[in-house]
Amino acid sequence: MLKLSDLAYEQVRRHGEETYPHECCGVLLGLSKNGANEVQAVVRAGNTRTDSAHNRYNIAPQELIRIQRQAREQGLDIVGFYHSHPDHPARWSPTDFAEAHWLGCSYVITAIEQGTAKKTNSFLLNGTGEEDKSFEDEPIEIGSSALAGH
Amino acid sequence: MKIHIPTPLRQYVDKQSTVTVEAATVGQALDELTATHPELKKQLYSEEGKLRAFVNVYLNDEDIRYLAGKEDTPVKESDSLSIIPSIAGGLVGKRI
Numbered sequence: 001m002l003k004l005s006d007l008a009y010e011q012v013r014r015h016g017e018e019t020y021p022h023e024c025c026g027v028l029l030g031l032s033k034n035g036a037n038e039v040q041a042v043v044r045a046g047n048t049r050t051d052s053a054h055n056r057y058n059i060a061p062q063e064l065i066r067i068q069r070q071a072r073e074q075g076l077d078i079v080g081f082y083h084s085h086p087d088h089p090a091r092w093s094p095t096d097f098a099e100a101h102w103l104g105c106s107y108v109i110t111a112i113e114q115g116t117a118k119k120t121n122s123f124l125l126n127g128t129g130e131e132d133k134s135f136e137d138e139p140i141e142i143g144s145s146a147l148a149g150h
Numbered sequence: 151m152k153i154h155i156p157t158p159l160r161q162y163v164d165k166q167s168t169v170t171v172e173a174a175t176v177g178q179a180l181d182e183l184t185a186t187h188p189e190l191k192k193q194l195y196s197e198e199g200k201l202r203a204f205v206n207v208y209l210n211d212e213d214i215r216y217l218a219g220k221e222d223t224p225v226k227e228s229d230s231l232s233i234i235p236s237i238a239g240g241l242v243g244k245r246i
Contacts, residue, residue: 023240032157049240056240061206061213064234068154077157077167081237088241096239101204103158107239128161129193130202 001036002080002106002122003141011042013110013117016084020115022053027064028080028106029071036141037079037106037124043067056095057083080106080122087112090119092135100125106138151225153183154232162190176214177221179231180207194233204236 004012008028015024025047030039045063049056059081071078081102085091090111092100100107103125110120122140127133153169163169169187173179184191194205201207207214209223209231217223225231 025237027237045237049238052240052242055242056238058236058238061208061234061236062211064206064237065208065211065232068156068232068234072154072167079157083239085241093239093241095242099204099236099238101158101235102156102237104161105157125158 001139001141002108002124003030003036003038005039006142008039008042009120009140009142012082012108013120015044015082016086016110016112017115017117019047019053019084020112021086023047023049023055023057023084023086025057025059025081025083027059027067027078028082028108029067029074029076030079031077032079032104039079040076041071041074042082043070054086078102078105080108082108082110084110084112084117087114090121092123097135100133100135101130103127103129103133107135108140151179151227152230153179154230156233156235158235159190159193159233162193163187174224175219175221176207176209176217176223176225176231179225180221206234206236208232208234 027043028039029041045059048058090109108122111118122138123135124138171182
């Protein structure tokens with residue numbers, strides 16, 4: 001289960017619309033509680049794949065270091081990531097799977113059709129390592145009852 | 151020195167977010183970490199003993215792969231190491 005406030009959900013989707021026709025990417029900060037990833041902040045990241053930004057994304061490790069430090073200072077963890085699929089469904093691709101390494105984290109994908117955010121799905125990366133990892137469809141709970149993003 | 155552990159790897163270090171080790175170099179710090187937590191070693195290193203390509207280790211704000219001394223780079227107690235698996239993906243080879 002991924003829990004997002006209305007605001008955090010909109011922030012994720014809006015980012016994909018803004019970067020269309022390129023892929024956007026960002027990090028979800030929050031806490032893992034009782035088997036759910038609860039998002040408390042959405043942090044935008046730059047897509048370093050300027051050579052192929054319409055169909056690839058990559059977050060620079062230096063930026064991740066900075067975001068992880070920011071999370072630590074707020075008492076939060078990295079609980080997930082998001083990116084967009086311009087003019088493609090909100091399903092993970094083989095590349096998404098091969099390059100997913102954050103076990104236990106939520107990978108959120110938003111389909112952007114002609115600049116407008118459509119379906120948003122989340123996939124939980126399960127497993128104990130590279131050998132047995134798998135993506136599992138993960139329900140998203142959206143609402144003001146979730147903690148506010150900022 | 152402190153070693154910051156990312157969320158997916160905490161299950162291999164008794165759920166700690168930070169592990170403190172005593173070491174004189176980057177390599178010693180990683181050796182001590184993986185000696186104390188052998189399950190973590192398999193996650194970080196290939197069978198040939200090389201750091202896996204998707205695992206980034208930073209000494210403060212520097213990637214250890216690009217440090218002049220690599221893993222022999224000396225460290226101080228006030229330094230910190232961060233382990234950061236990479237974040238990437240995309241539509242190339244999209245799922246049918």
